[in-house]
Amino acid sequence: MNFLLETLKVLILSIYLSLEAFVKLFIPVRRKCVVGEIVLITGAGSGIGRLMALEFSTMGVTLVLWDINQEGNKETARLAKEKGASEVYTYMCDCSKKTEVYRAADQVKREVGDVSILINNAGIVTGKKFMDAPDSLVEKTMEVNAMAHFWTYKAFLPAMMASNHGHLVSIASSAGLIGVNGLADYCASKFAAVGFAESVALELLATGKDGIKTTIVCPFVINTGMFDGCNTKWPRMIPILDPNYVARKIVDAILTNQVHLLLPRSMYFIAGLKNILPTKLGVVLGDYLGAFHLMDDFKGRTKVD
Secondary structure (H helix, E strand, C coil): CHHHHHHHHHHHHHHHHHHHHHHHCCCCCCCCCCCCCEEEEECCCCHHHHHHHHHHCCCCCEEEEEECCHHHHHHHHHHHHHHCCCEEEEEECCCCCHHHHHHHHHHHHHHCCCCCEEEECCCCCCCCCHHHCCHHHHHHHHHHHHHHHHHHHHHHHHHHHHHCCEEEEEECCHHHCCCCCCCHHHHHHHHHHHHHHHHHHHHHHHCCCCCEEEEEEEECCECCCCCCCCCCCCCCCCCCECHHHHHHHHHHHHHCCCCEEEECCHHHHHHHHHCCCCHHHHHHHHHHHCCCCCCCCCCCCCCCC
């Protein structure tokens, strides 16, 4: 009897929620007010981190900016204040080091307050073939792109859970959904970031903390310099993404409590195909889409972006 009842419940909910999702395609989702929220962005000294800070600067939030590049971080703060941000705090933090993350987090809690929107954005890429990547860089990639998320969650999630209010944002990558030739360590770190964020999101729901929202962002290559030299085989289908566009879409996803954001939109289709196609056909499709040669002309940079 329990099996029949639970199956019937799932069927009814499946129909209802599918219809709800379809209707929402045509009705704009109401955006939440973030006035008074404390927004922490890691890797805020350049790239998408800086642009997200500028997007939030007009929304009445308190900005907390972390970066290993102190000068870049101060420049982001200056630009945010020029755009209208009234409260901006900058902290130098090497997110690859657990002790540094905890130290900076304690300082933020003392000087600013409890972070209510946490955006894990800091990231690095080596761009080397697996056997050519020095062990130190592989470890650094995992520490910045994945392990830092563990430590920031440990630091700021307790206060969110106590109030059942907050938002956790993971800036991952499409390389966290689909493996790419020449990005073994990067893909591993981003797969880890996605899996970690999804697991914690389920844990929060299972414990009744539904007031804490989560957003996982998986963009294709963004034109910030981090992946300088990378080319896309089919730019109309899978374009190199404009940083300002990506920042706007991420902030919009946060304001609408969107759980997953894949960019460009074609990535939803491509990621879906990966899980249903035969393996050999998936390899053929990957070759067709350019996954074998994306990194052929990579130059990039190895510092935190």
